[in-house]
Every structure is written in C-alpha cells, then in structure tokens.
Amino acid sequence: MKIKQFEYEPLSHYSYALISNGEMAIIDPERNPMQYYAIAKANKAKIIAVIETHPHADFVSSHLQIHQETGATIYNSEKLGADYPHQPFDEGDSITIGKATLTAINTPGHSPDSITIMAKEGKETVLFTGDTLFIGDVGRPDLREKAGKMQAKRQELAEAMYHTIQHKFKNMPDDAVVYPAHGAGSLCGKSMSDANSSTLGNERMGNWAFKNQTQEEFVNELLDSQPFIPSYFGYNVDVNKTGAATLRNAIAAIPFKMNSTTDGLIVDARKESEFKKGHLKKSINIQASSEEDTFETWLGAIVAPGEKFSLVIEKPEDLDMILQRVAKIGYEKDLQRVLTLSGENLIKTKQLDLENFKKHPNSYTIVDIRNKSELAEGKIFESALSHPLNELRKTTANIPDSKPIVVHCAGGYRSAAGSSILESALDGVTVFDLSDAVEQFRE
Known part of the structure; x- marks a missing residue:
C-alpha cells in the first residue's frame, strides 16, 4: 500500500x-x-x-x-x-x-x-x-x-x-x-x-x-x-453536495482583457507594492502574488457568494493561476472578467509617515482588523478600534472619519485588504496601511 x-x-x-x-x-x-x-x-x-x-x-x-x-x-x-x-x-x-x-x-x-x-x-x-x-x-x-x-x-x-x-x-x-x-x-x-x-x-x-x-x-x-x-x-x-462542474469548462468562459478598465466590485490580486503605485478606484487589494498568500480564504471572506466581481492581475501570464485559485472555492461563477491595467486614471495610495505616527498616535484613528480570537490575546494599540477584516465592508460606516485612519493586522498581509476597503468606501478620508511596520510596535 x-x-x-x-x-x-x-x-x-x-x-x-x-x-x-x-x-x-x-x-x-x-x-x-x-x-x-x-x-x-x-x-x-x-x-x-x-x-x-x-x-x-x-x-x-x-x-x-x-x-x-x-x-x-x-x-x-x-x-x-x-x-x-x-x-x-x-x-x-x-x-x-x-x-x-x-x-x-x-x-x-x-x-x-x-x-x-x-x-x-x-x-x-x-x-x-x-x-x-x-x-x-x-x-x-x-x-x-x-x-x-x-x-x-x-x-x-x-x-x-x-x-x-x-x-x-x-x-x-x-x-x-x-x-x-x-x-x-x-x-x-x-x-x-x-x-x-x-x-x-x-x-x-x-x-x-x-x-x-x-x-x-x-x-x-x-x-x-x-x-x-x-x-x-x-x-x-452545498456545491460539494451537488458536485462541481469540470474545472476546464468552468473557467473557460471567463473573459480576459489587456490594458483595460472596469467598474463595480473590483478585486486587485497584485502584490501590495504594485497596488499602491496605482489602482482602479474602489479596488480591494487581496494579494495572490505568491503561493503562500491566503488569497482564497480572504476572497471568500470579503466577497459574498453570488456577488459579482472583476479581477485585476499584474501580467497576462498570471491568468491561469488566478482562475485556478478563484475556482478553488467555486467563485468562478461570479467572476465577470479578468484584466490587466492600462496605467491611465489610476489612484496612488498615500504612504504613512511612520515617525509622525509613532510620535502622535492620537492624531490618527487606528483600526485593528485582526480576528476576535487574536484580539482576545491582547491589543497592539490600546486606542485601536476592532473591526475584523471579514466584517469590515459591513462595519465601515461605524468608523469615525474625522482623523486619518491607520489600519493594521498581525503581520501586514491582511492590512493591505483592510486599508483598501476603507479607502474605497470613505471618500475624502485619508487611509494608511501600517503593513509589516506593525512589527515595530509589538512589545
């Protein structure tokens, strides 16, 4: 055997x-x-x-x-x-x-x-x-x-x-x-x-x-x-109880466009650094830039089943990879298109002045997007507001917007998604991603 x-x-x-x-x-x-x-x-x-x-x-x-x-x-x-x-x-x-x-x-x-x-x-x-x-x-x-x-x-x-x-x-x-x-x-x-x-x-x-x-x-x-x-x-x-369609057929009909644009719900799967250089308005950055990225989990936690969305990738060679990953959780049925960006009319994410944040943390609204079980182990910032990432699209309206917002998680991967969700939802509010700099604030 x-x-x-x-x-x-x-x-x-x-x-x-x-x-x-x-x-x-x-x-x-x-x-x-x-x-x-x-x-x-x-x-x-x-x-x-x-x-x-x-x-x-x-x-x-x-x-x-x-x-x-x-x-x-x-x-x-x-x-x-x-x-x-x-x-x-x-x-x-x-x-x-x-x-x-x-x-x-x-x-x-x-x-x-x-x-x-x-x-x-x-x-x-x-x-x-x-x-x-x-x-x-x-x-x-x-x-x-x-x-x-x-x-x-x-x-x-x-x-x-x-x-x-x-x-x-x-x-x-x-x-x-x-x-x-x-x-x-x-x-x-x-x-x-x-x-x-x-x-x-x-x-x-x-x-x-x-x-x-x-x-x-x-x-x-x-x-x-x-x-x-x-x-x-x-x-x-429920999909597994019924039996999923053959993978080749399921992903074959999804259109791909180069140097394009789109609207509606947009998931940008590029790595954080590329997303921050320029992205479409209202995009959510759920990274699938490496084999270790937990893309499937967070796609399925942030985007609800049945919710139509489009996907942005870095280069055409990434097409098969992203279609395979979307299909891992059966979301190919709701994927309307995959595209690469033209480079025009893109939004650049503002970079946090880390030294200013260290000196004046009370000048910012800090949003902790870790899970409740993680939060139970202790806060990283005492003044932080808890809004777990999987609930963030629903709870954004409860976040004060009178000060710039700094979003953090435990290591940096999830805060890219969390900060982009708030950036897309809160017009006129500056949103920063603490990213992996969160490690500097652990005791």
Whole structure:
C-alpha cells in the first residue's frame, strides 16, 4: 500500500492517493484533479474510487469530475444526501483497492456526515480522518449552523465529537498512521499542529481531545474561541453536495482583457507594492502574488457568494493561476472578467509617515482588523478600534472619519485588504496601511 499526500498550502489542505496492486483511490481531492491523474499514470494504476470524508466547507472538491473522467466510483456517507452518482460508504461498509481493504467508520462531530476511512494491508493500518481528527486537535463543530441547506447545531455536533473521540478510535492500534484533511492554518480547527501526519498513539498522548475529561469539559473546550467563519463556507458545502462542474469548462468562459478598465466590485490580486503605485478606484487589494498568500480564504471572506466581481492581475501570464485559485472555492461563477491595467486614471495610495505616527498616535484613528480570537490575546494599540477584516465592508460606516485612519493586522498581509476597503468606501478620508511596520510596535 503506497500513500501519496498532496498539500495545497494556502488552504492548508491535504488530499491523498492510495495505491495498491495497480489500483488507486483518491481521498478528499481538491478542485484540479490533474495531479492525481499524473500519479496514477506514473504508477501505472487505475483510479477506481474517489472518497469524500464529508462535504468540505473551505474548498470545492473534484470528486464528480474524477468520476466523469475516469469512471471511478464516488463513495461517501449516505447521511450526506449527495445529489451526484455515488455508493453509500458507512459503518460496516468496505471496499478493496488492490490488496488493501478500506473500511468506513461514521465519525460525526465536525459534521453529521463525517466518516473516517481505515485502510489495511498486511500489518499496516492507515486512518484518513478528514476533518474529524487533526494532528493536535479535532474539527470544529460550528460550521453547519449556516451551511446553506445542510444545517446542524454546534452543541449537538460538539457532543457527537466527544462520543466519536471516546469510542470510535478505541480499539485501533497505536501504530495506525493518522492522515488528516487539514493542517495548521486551516479555519476548520483552532489549534492544529504543523505536522502533516501522526500516529494514533501519539494523538492519544498529545492531543487534548483524548485526555480524560467529562463531556461538558470537552464541549466547552471545543466551542471556545473558534476562529471566524468565512462567508463562502456554507456555499462550498452545498456545491460539494451537488458536485462541481469540470474545472476546464468552468473557467473557460471567463473573459480576459489587456490594458483595460472596469467598474463595480473590483478585486486587485497584485502584490501590495504594485497596488499602491496605482489602482482602479474602489479596488480591494487581496494579494495572490505568491503561493503562500491566503488569497482564497480572504476572497471568500470579503466577497459574498453570488456577488459579482472583476479581477485585476499584474501580467497576462498570471491568468491561469488566478482562475485556478478563484475556482478553488467555486467563485468562478461570479467572476465577470479578468484584466490587466492600462496605467491611465489610476489612484496612488498615500504612504504613512511612520515617525509622525509613532510620535502622535492620537492624531490618527487606528483600526485593528485582526480576528476576535487574536484580539482576545491582547491589543497592539490600546486606542485601536476592532473591526475584523471579514466584517469590515459591513462595519465601515461605524468608523469615525474625522482623523486619518491607520489600519493594521498581525503581520501586514491582511492590512493591505483592510486599508483598501476603507479607502474605497470613505471618500475624502485619508487611509494608511501600517503593513509589516506593525512589527515595530509589538512589545
């Protein structure tokens, strides 16, 4: 049994290929399936199964496309109520991939329809735990309260997670390898490790969820201080329940214009320095200039599902990259056009006089756009007003505009988006981005 782990860093997402004796299963695939096809070809393996541990909230899966292009059977819990062709895969069900046997275990908690897949070949046991068991944590139970048509209460799911951790992994061996669907940085949990795998024995020793505690203690810990929920999460759950369109077809019809202009809601994906040199009026700067930028998360947190928008990129060579990234969260349906700028009639962002700000901070309105969970750890500026970035477009009207505004986050990436939101919304008000200079003000 050969396991290949794939990582998509901006969403801290892990997907997997399991290969045995010329056959292959794909677990929790991302939107573009070509990397899985490449592995199948390199190993001369036939893709016969694609398995969804649950309908994901933070990315769009390619399970339906894989089924259509390879003939592989889709397996998932019947509790999901999937609208695409599939084979139910619940407790007691098993499938054979080459010489490996894959068994489904219903593990509700993150969602009512979550499953864990136990794969065995010889003496080797592997667990694909989806968003149930992470390394150092468990999946958050509060994503389904606003998840479109598939709602469930967080208290009930938190209690279900307690029973899952207490009972569903009880008789499994300590040397079983744990492969989760996410790592540190994902919003599907709050305290995940940087490690991309573990053993069940190590999790029993080091993961807080396995310690001896009452259900009440477990639930209180699980529900406490979870990060914000981006507005696109519920939308993605519904897309994954239905099955997304083939990626090539989904992005093919989006028009591209060079040296152009546009109006309406504009997302400028260029790096901060280029945006500040010149951008279209009312643009929001959500950077996608590197593979590490968390573009998808913030696009889906700032722009609501169904909201039409245009995208600005630096150069034509960036077109495929940005279309792929938009499609990761299913937003290609609302993307009206992609364009490069002509260089005419652009707005330049004013640069903050940092020394003046240090000497006279009370001459500015300081806006802290960090998440509420970050704010709970302490303010960087005592006078700062809290307006989390994911809520900022709705709360801008509550920000005093009698003084110049300085926007800060924790490291600089998000403040580029936050300052551009305020710049676009507050006519006649000077808005500055503190950017990475925020590091100079930490104790």
